[in-house]
Amino acid sequence: MAVACAAAWSDTIHLKNGRTILADHVRENGSHYEYDIGDDSYAIPKILVDHVEAGGMSARSTSSPAESAAATKIADLPRFTPADTLANEGDLPSKIIKDGKVDPEAVSSLEGKGSAELSAVANFIGGKFEFDHGAITEARRYFESALRFQPDNSTILVYYAALLVRTGNAAQALACAQNAVSAAPNSADAYTMLGYAQFASDRTKDAVTSWKRSLDLRPDPAVEQLLAKAQREDSAETDFTQRESSHFVLHYEGKQTSEAMREQILSALESDYDDLARDLGTPPRDNILVTLYTEQAFFDVTHAPAWSGALNDGKLRIPINGLTSVTPELARVLKHELAHSFINQLSGGRCPPWLHEGIAQLLEPKSLSGGDGRQLAALFQSQRNIPLNVLEGSFLRFSGADAYVAYAESLAAVSYINDSYGMGDIQRILQQLSRGNSTEAALRATIHSDYGQLESEVTKYLTGKFGN
Numbered sequence: 001m002a003v004a005c006a007a008a009w010s011d012t013i014h015l016k017n018g019r020t021i022l023a024d025h026v027r028e029n030g031s032h033y034e035y036d037i038g039d040d041s042y043a044i045p046k047i048l049v050d051h052v053e054a055g056g057m058s059a060r061s062t063s064s065p066a067e068s069a070a071a072t073k074i075a076d077l078p079r080f081t082p083a084d085t086l087a088n089e090g091d092l093p094s095k096i097i098k099d100g101k102v103d104p105e106a107v108s109s110l111e112g113k114g115s116a117e118l119s120a121v122a123n124f125i126g127g128k129f130e131f132d133h134g135a136i137t138e139a140r141r142y143f144e145s146a147l148r149f150q151p152d153n154s155t156i157l158v159y160y161a162a163l164l165v166r167t168g169n170a171a172q173a174l175a176c177a178q179n180a181v182s183a184a185p186n187s188a189d190a191y192t193m194l195g196y197a198q199f200a201s202d203r204t205k206d207a208v209t210s211w212k213r214s215l216d217l218r219p220d221p222a223v224e225q226l227l228a229k230a231q232r233e234d235s236a237e238t239d240f241t242q243r244e245s246s247h248f249v250l251h252y253e254g255k256q257t258s259e260a261m262r263e264q265i266l267s268a269l270e271s272d273y274d275d276l277a278r279d280l281g282t283p284p285r286d287n288i289l290v291t292l293y294t295e296q297a298f299f300d301v302t303h304a305p306a307w308s309g310a311l312n313d314g315k316l317r318i319p320i321n322g323l324t325s326v327t328p329e330l331a332r333v334l335k336h337e338l339a340h341s342f343i344n345q346l347s348g349g350r351c352p353p354w355l356h357e358g359i360a361q362l363l364e365p366k367s368l369s370g371g372d373g374r375q376l377a378a379l380f381q382s383q384r385n386i387p388l389n390v391l392e393g394s395f396l397r398f399s400g401a402d403a404y405v406a407y408a409e410s411l412a413a414v415s416y417i418n419d420s421y422g423m424g425d426i427q428r429i430l431q432q433l434s435r436g437n438s439t440e441a442a443l444r445a446t447i448h449s450d451y452g453q454l455e456s457e458v459t460k461y462l463t464g465k466f467g468n
Helices: 065-075 084-089 092-096 104-111 116-132 136-149 154-166 170-183 188-200 204-217 221-236 259-279 295-302 328-347 353-362 370-381 400-421 423-434 439-446 451-466
Strands: 009-015 020-023 025-029 032-037 040-045 049-057 241-244 248-252 288-293 316-319
Touching: 092 104, 092 116, 104 116, 116 136, 116 154, 136 154, 154 170, 154 188, 170 188, 188 204, 188 221, 204 221, 221 295, 248 259, 259 288, 259 328, 288 295, 295 316, 316 328, 328 353, 328 423, 353 400, 353 423, 370 400, 370 451, 400 423, 400 451, 423 439, 439 451
Parallel strands: 248 288, 288 316
Antiparallel strands: 009 020, 009 049, 025 032, 032 040, 241 248
């Protein structure tokens, strides 16, 4: 549910190795091209560039249609509009947001005027700014302050529920979204958010009802896609049963698996949970939902690409393909997908795909083999690798061959960081992301490398391990 930027026309850098980089803006600077993607800026030597083409879809619009629909909906939630009684306060955002950050003294000054409504607005503006910039801890503090002044304000409740869903606290988000609907029973946004919270809380039928109500109030293609996915899930799981353990809720169709296998799966997941809590810390707050599918049902529900072996979209969706026991391969899949839940929790939902997938593979555990390592080393040495900043976009857009390279590069980069700096610095990178820092800023604050330096170090790392 990370905030997605709207599509825009931008520039394409065509590299001599045949790959492309989509950027919001490209400019020349001496021997380099400088380019912007979102809030981050990068540089690439001109010697690597064939030509630059103006126009094209924004680099920020790289996620799959379903991901974009879900993410954009949060960005489209309504702005908080102060009542007429606050007209004499002028432009509140300009008083609160100064030099690109929230001024806490300005918020305190407005609170000091003694108006509950004005205090709520001031804190909400601060919270929304931090929320939009990914600073989850600060956003939560401002939203909670706003709700102390106006506990029944639907707009504040909707945003606070969105934050709670993003940080894996679906149960609290559900109560918050229900309050938003009670406060504004004709708000399409309140029903949309209620559907999110219900879907994340394993109440798919209720989510279908809420999203239908939202569409009755206001047609919206993004909500239509969410509703369609929920209906696919509901249809596929009509005859499913569930079983719970300490940290998991397992959904399954009785005839697909034996009781012994279900016990093995839950036992493996609980063991993995303990390992990941030790390695990463900060476990998800709510029980984790796990659904076992036949291969056909998995693709029917998720619409995932054919190369996908499992999926974690807030729920662990695992195709079991007629297995009768937990094989070593399935064990690795379970731990990989569960790792994504921990990574999401620690990063506040802001971890880029290459880092997500690299950490998850490392913790399966998986390592680069000799053949793959040598091929990957050759790619990096010839600068034909996919640039890491390009891997900040969803992997679901890749073909099977490109996805294979993207996963291998991700594992190589994270393996280098782990071998050189340790798991503690990987945790610190994720924590930096949760505070609203860009990926490059998080890297610079921990391992003192930007993307260019990291790729150079990964090249040396691969060459040292696998040779020329």
